[in-house]
Amino acid sequence: MNNNAQLVTCDDDGIAERPELEGFFSLRSTGLFWCNAEVLQSDEALEKLVFLIAKKPKCLINHVRRIYYCFQKNLNDQLFAAIVDFLVILNQQGQAISWRVVLGAKSRLTPEQFQELKGYLKDDCTDINRLTGNQYSVFSKGLVGINKMIQQIEKEEKTNDPLIIALDHIQYSQLDEAKEVLEEGILIEPERLDLRQELFDLYKLTGDSNRFHQMLAKLTRLGIIMTDDWNQLNNYFKGQNNNG
Incomplete structure (x- = not known):
């Protein structure tokens, strides 16, 4: 001091x-x-x-x-x-x-x-x-x-909206950063379907099964019911692991 x-x-x-x-x-x-x-x-x-x-x-x-x-x-x-x-x-x-x-x-x-x-x-x-x-x-x-x-x-x-920040990251191909922002945003506002959809698209696009399963486990523990597309992607990743 x-x-x-x-x-x-x-x-x-x-x-x-x-x-x-x-x-x-x-x-x-x-x-x-x-x-x-x-x-x-x-x-x-x-x-x-x-x-x-x-x-x-x-x-x-x-x-x-x-x-x-x-x-x-x-x-x-x-x-x-x-x-x-x-x-x-x-x-x-x-x-x-x-x-x-x-x-x-x-x-x-x-x-x-x-x-x-x-x-x-x-x-x-x-x-x-x-x-x-x-x-x-x-x-x-x-x-x-x-x-x-x-x-x-x-x-x-609005400029602090995680979706806007994530889209900025995506624009510059900073996909991992975009995932992190969306994941944190969803845990704070799990009711926001737009955040979940954008994160779902990123997981599917990048084939990031590890982060997908980690996030799915967190949301399940919070008692959040996921949409059918998340369940379908979960089955898809599980099938890939079994075939591998």
């Missing part, structure tokens, strides 16, 4: 009494916060952060970096939008960090903006659509913004 490493800290006791405190987001070394210390000086830094957030909404470190950047650069409207997007993604979770951010940024917010954020955090039953945001918001423009966020998250989940 590096005992010389500096921590990103927040003076909780002084926030409420000194909302004008300029150094709330200040760090002694921005290199501890940014992958590249020069990023903060780049004119395209904010644009890149917004792009990354839109692509991966749940990556909270990029939200915090965006808030920090806007605060340091005195981009007050963009700061409000960044905080709103952060709260939308948290969706009433992470109350401690939410309050820190809102109170720490109070000196850069209009009274109306601060009251909107404060009211949202104080009311656990508040509809997330109350966060109006502004022209710089990514996720907060009413239902349109929320739906955009949901669609992006669903898109991310």
Whole structure:
């Protein structure tokens, strides 16, 4: 453990009494916060952060970096939008960090903006659509913004689909890797017939009786009833072994 490493800290006791405190987001070394210390000086830094957030909404470190950047650069409207997007993604979770951010940024917010954020955090039953945001918001423009966020998250989940990953492996003739992905996917989601069919086709195409029997044994132990084509392939492989 590096005992010389500096921590990103927040003076909780002084926030409420000194909302004008300029150094709330200040760090002694921005290199501890940014992958590249020069990023903060780049004119395209904010644009890149917004792009990354839109692509991966749940990556909270990029939200915090965006808030920090806007605060340091005195981009007050963009700061409000960044905080709103952060709260939308948290969706009433992470109350401690939410309050820190809102109170720490109070000196850069209009009274109306601060009251909107404060009211949202104080009311656990508040509809997330109350966060109006502004022209710089990514996720907060009413239902349109929320739906955009949901669609992006669903898109991310879709790219992690074992069938899509396996098909990518097959495209590059990485058949063993494709089998492994499908086998793991089926054990997690045994009800997915599309995964079973694709794996069946691979076993049949490659004549991989060893992996077929290993997988069939695992599925049988789980009490999963296999389709007739799996049973037929099982008999086929057994016949080959007997003839051999």
